[in-house]
Amino acid sequence: MKPSIQLKISGDYACFTRPEMKVERVSYDVLTPSAARGILEAIYWKPQIRWIIDSITVLKPIQFTNIRRNEIANKIPTNTVKSVMKATNKEFPHLDVTQHRQQRAALILREVAYVIQAHLCILDRRLEPDGPELPKNEAAGKHLAMFKRRAQKGQVFHQPYLGCREFPAHFELIETDELILAHETFQDTTKELGYMLHDIEFDQNRQTKEVKDATAHFFKATLINGTLKVPDTLPFPIQSKHP
Amino acid sequence: MILQALSQLYDRLKDDPENYQIPRHGHSFQQISFVVVLHPDGSLFEIQDARISNSKNKLRNIEIEVLGETKSSGSGLNPCFLWDQSTYLLGKRVPEKPEKYANDRFQAFKDKHIALEAEIDDRDFSTVCHFLNQWTPSRCAEYPILDELKTGFGVFKIIGAKYYVHQTAKIENWWQEKLADTSMPSSPSPKPIQAPSQVPCLVTGQQAPYARLHPKIKGVWNAQSSGAPLISFNEKAYESFGKSNDQGANAPVSKTIACNYASALNALLKNPKHNFHLGDTTVVFWTETPTTFENSFSGIVNDIQDKTQRQQIENLLKSISTGKQYNEFQEEQHTDFFMLGLAPNKSRISIRFFHHTSIADILSKLHAHHKALKIIKEFSEPTKKGKVDLDFPPIWMILRETARESKDIPPLLSGTLLRAIFQGTNYPEALFAIIIRRMHADRNINYIRAAMLKAILIRNHNYTITTMIDKKNTEPAYLSGRLFATLEKTQEDALKNLNSGLRDKYYSSASATPASVFPRILRLFPHHLAKIESKPIKIFLEKIVEEILSKVSASEGFPVQLNLQEQGLFAIGYYHQRRDFFTKKDHQEKPESQIAKADSKEA
Numbered sequence: 074m075k076p077s078i079q080l081k082i083s084g085d086y087a088c089f090t091r092p093e094m095k096v097e098r099v100s101y102d103v104l105t106p107s108a109a110r111g112i113l114e115a116i117y118w119k120p121q122i123r124w125i126i127d128s129i130t131v132l133k134p135i136q137f138t139n140i141r142r143n144e145i146a147n148k149i150p151t152n153t154v155k156s157v158m159k160a161t162n163k164e165f166p167h168l169d170v171t172q173h174r175q176q177r178a179a180l181i182l183r184e185v186a187y188v189i190q191a192h193l194c195i196l197d198r199r200l201e202p203d204g205p206e207l208p209k210n211e212a213a214g215k216h217l218a219m220f221k222r223r224a225q226k227g228q229v230f231h232q233p234y235l236g237c238r239e240f241p242a243h244f245e246l247i248e249t250d251e252l253i254l255a256h257e258t259f260q261d262t263t264k265e266l267g268y269m270l271h272d273i274e275f276d277q278n279r280q281t282k283e284v285k286d287a288t289a290h291f292f293k294a295t296l297i298n299g300t301l302k303v304p305d306t307l308p309f310p311i312q313s314k315h316p
Numbered sequence: 317m318i319l320q321a322l323s324q325l326y327d328r329l330k331d332d333p334e335n336y337q338i339p340r341h342g343h344s345f346q347q348i349s350f351v352v353v354l355h356p357d358g359s360l361f362e363i364q365d366a367r368i369s370n371s372k373n374k375l376r377n378i379e380i381e382v383l384g385e386t387k388s389s390g391s392g393l394n395p396c397f398l399w400d401q402s403t404y405l406l407g408k409r410v411p412e413k414p415e416k417y418a419n420d421r422f423q424a425f426k427d428k429h430i431a432l433e434a435e436i437d438d439r440d441f442s443t444v445c446h447f448l449n450q451w452t453p454s455r456c457a458e459y460p461i462l463d464e465l466k467t468g469f470g471v472f473k474i475i476g477a478k479y480y481v482h483q484t485a486k487i488e489n490w491w492q493e494k495l496a497d498t499s500m501p502s503s504p505s506p507k508p509i510q511a512p513s514q515v516p517c518l519v520t521g522q523q524a525p526y527a528r529l530h531p532k533i534k535g536v537w538n539a540q541s542s543g544a545p546l547i548s549f550n551e552k553a554y555e556s557f558g559k560s561n562d563q564g565a566n567a568p569v570s571k572t573i574a575c576n577y578a579s580a581l582n583a584l585l586k587n588p589k590h591n592f593h594l595g596d597t598t599v600v601f602w603t604e605t606p607t608t609f610e611n612s613f614s615g616i617v618n619d620i621q622d623k624t625q626r627q628q629i630e631n632l633l634k635s636i637s638t639g640k641q642y643n644e645f646q647e648e649q650h651t652d653f654f655m656l657g658l659a660p661n662k663s664r665i666s667i668r669f670f671h672h673t674s675i676a677d678i679l680s681k682l683h684a685h686h687k688a689l690k691i692i693k694e695f696s697e698p699t700k701k702g703k704v705d706l707d708f709p710p711i712w713m714i715l716r717e718t719a720r721e722s723k724d725i726p727p728l729l730s731g732t733l734l735r736a737i738f739q740g741t742n743y744p745e746a747l748f749a750i751i752i753r754r755m756h757a758d759r760n761i762n763y764i765r766a767a768m769l770k771a772i773l774i775r776n777h778n779y780t781i782t783t784m785i786d787k788k789n790t791e792p793a794y795l796s797g798r799l800f801a802t803l804e805k806t807q808e809d810a811l812k813n814l815n816s817g818l819r820d821k822y823y824s825s826a827s828a829t830p831a832s833v834f835p836r837i838l839r840l841f842p843h844h845l846a847k848i849e850s851k852p853i854k855i856f857l858e859k860i861v862e863e864i865l866s867k868v869s870a871s872e873g874f875p876v877q878l879n880l881q882e883q884g885l886f887a888i889g890y891y892h893q894r895r896d897f898f899t900k901k902d903h904q905e906k907p908e909s910q911i912a913k914a915d916s917k918e919a
Contacts, residue, residue, distance in 0.1 A: 093518060093567035095549070178668075
């Protein structure tokens with residue numbers, strides 16, 4: 074039996090930004106698998122597990138709205154921060170916001186609600202770095218129980234958000250096995266969503282955690298009867314921290 | 317979704333060259349102002365002004381297909397191939413910059429072309445190179461026409477030839493070959509880039525080399541005139557995954573797709589049949605296949621009085637008002653219809669909305685909108701000044717009612733109103749509030765304002781309001797509006813030629829706080845009534861006031877305060893009653909002369 078869960082997500086606004094319209098943000102029509110994974114990881118995650126999204130069901134009709142936000146154009150370079158940490162640079166890194174103001178428009182979603190169906194993938198069968206290795210089912214069971222407890226209590230590492238940190242998500246664990254149906258407007262419809270971001274592959278150095286490269290992977294998304302089915306396998310291998 | 321729809325549109329447009337200007341791959345259309353005409357030996361013959369005067373007798377640049385994409389913005393050196401500004405082409409000095417500025421650019425242009433002379437090996441091209449070699453920038457002073465042309469673009473031509481130098485067959489072939497292996501940017505980037513690697517394109521899903529810089533879109537209202545890209549990552553804060561300086565890698569789109577969608581969008585923006593403005597948004601629309609609906613659609617939103625399309629638009633409007641699909645649109649019903657709203661934001665273009673549905677759906681939404689709006693007209697026949705109330709007020713007309721001057725119209729409202737109409741969702745509440753506010757300010761309750769208020773109350777708040785006056789309605793706000801109109805009419809009939817009547821003085825306060833205002837104005841009523849000579853009119857007006865007052869006293873008297881929605885109802889009641897006074901009735905309750913006089917005062 075797959076260690077799977079169902080979580081209901083809702084929020085007032087959401088912005089699952091399309092990579093190509095990142096500057097003047099345009100949202101995808103539906104929750105992306107990587108955003109769903111982000112929400113689950115906010116509730117419970119350990120380096121030994123990875124959440125894999127199975128499907129996303131849309132509970133409310135898709136509505137858009139326009140907003141404009143004042144942001145800044147530049148970033149403080151990480152090397153500056155690193156050099157201050159190492160004390161080679163005495164000057165405190167700063168950014169004069171008034172010199173770099175930019176106003177960015179965004180086309181975001183309004184009043185969203187989804188049901189995420191996901192399962193755990195165990196990368197490392199030990200619960201602790203120096204603990205014993207557990208049988209697969211037991212490890213999965215323990216992680217799943219921890220997730221369920223936390224989701225019921227509303228415990229999170231950080232507030233889960235719908236695409237951007239400004240749009241917090243409310244969540245509710247679905248205990249029963251019942252199948253939540255999509256919104257009635259989606260009944261007997263098939264909607265093509267084009268290519269959607271599946272997830273991002275990070276090429277990361279194990280020791281230094283430095284990210285060498287990040288590649289985005291896409292999949293052809295179709296909303297069948299209001300449910301988006303995510304491809305079973307990730308297009309790249311996931312490795313655990315320890316060999 | 318958007319890019320995918322546009323690149324599919326490209327396939328349709330490129331097979332229709334007479335209606336849509338699609339440049340070939342690796343080419344673009346540019347505005348050219350002058351031509352440098354050379355002798356076959358390389359010496360300069362003359363610099364011709366290429367502009368032609370249009371219907372308004374203003375000189376306009378001509379548009380020619382040239383090699384390479386639109387010039388990228390920025391202060392670096394970026395010479396184009398066989399076309400550029402006079403600073404690059406001839407080294408013409410720019411007023412605010414030092415001499416070195418122009419010289420550097422001319423040198424860069426010269427170097428670029430001379431370096432390719434051996435490779436291209438064409439007689440005309442060599443002529444150009446010879447010219448560039450012997451040309452000195454100081455000679456620009458001999459040609460005063462260049463001062464007039466300023467930053468216009470120019471091309472080369474050999475004397476006696478039919479075509480420009482860049483249109484020679486040999487150069488074209490060489491250009492196509494160059495395109496095939498690597499990208500030939502019209503502007504060499506400051507850092508040498510490796511050949512773009514194969515990545516999955518996010519539109520087609522196939523592996524292909526991605527476009528580092530996306531081509532520019534021209535024709536969006538109030539955006540940068542030289543064009544702005546739809547997709548760009550031109551500041552550090554917009555980059556992700558550490559892909560700085562490699563802009564397009566942040567969102568890999570294959571080069572062909574980038575070229576396709578940009579060409580399609582540019583072609584739509586050039587063709588007035590496919591776009592219209594609303595506030596600060598430029599809206600483009602298209603259908604999957606050529607349809608008659610596409611032709612008539614701009615007639616609805618823009619109210620174009622194009623004689624040739626008049627009949628088609630009439631048919632479309634008729635099918636909208638009856639809710640039945642007209643025969644022409646029967647076959648087209650299920651064709652996909654796309655609408656994209658673009659707005660300028662500094663040097664970029666942002667997307668206001670994207671709507672994808674079928675023609676049948678659009679027709680039904682327009683029908684719903686029309687049904688909600690329907691209200692008795694003020695001017696059903698054109699007045700002496702040509703003013704007439706339309707069955708389908710175009711959207712810009714509705715928005716015009718929200719401000720005293722068109723520049724004060726709130727920009728976001730246009731997008732939301734358009735979305736509300738085409739998606740069938742609730743109208744923006746802000747529109748309601750603004751119209752009420754304008755009515756308080758200028759005390760003008762006209763057809764469009766009343767119609768829009770009615771539409772918003774019906775759709776957003778589930779009121780039932782009739783098209784004409786409803787004598788059975790007992791809502792206090794509606795009755796107050798009717799009463800106000802009657803009292804105003806009495807005053808008008810009694811004291812002709814008033815400078816500021818009841819409406820100017822009391823409309824605001826009456827519509828907001830009826831209980832405090834109506835007792836005062838009702839006291840004037842008998843005095844006005846006494847001054848009216850004609851007995852039938854006296855009785856007629858008195859009867860209406862009696863009827864309204866009896867209904868009001870039956871329901872707890874005048875309301876102390878009216879909230880925003882009720883103020884809207886007040887305005888509609890006022891409008892209905894006023895229209896009722898000026899509609900000719902079959903059984904003559906009023907003498908003809910009174911109606912005619914009142915009509916002329918209204919007009």
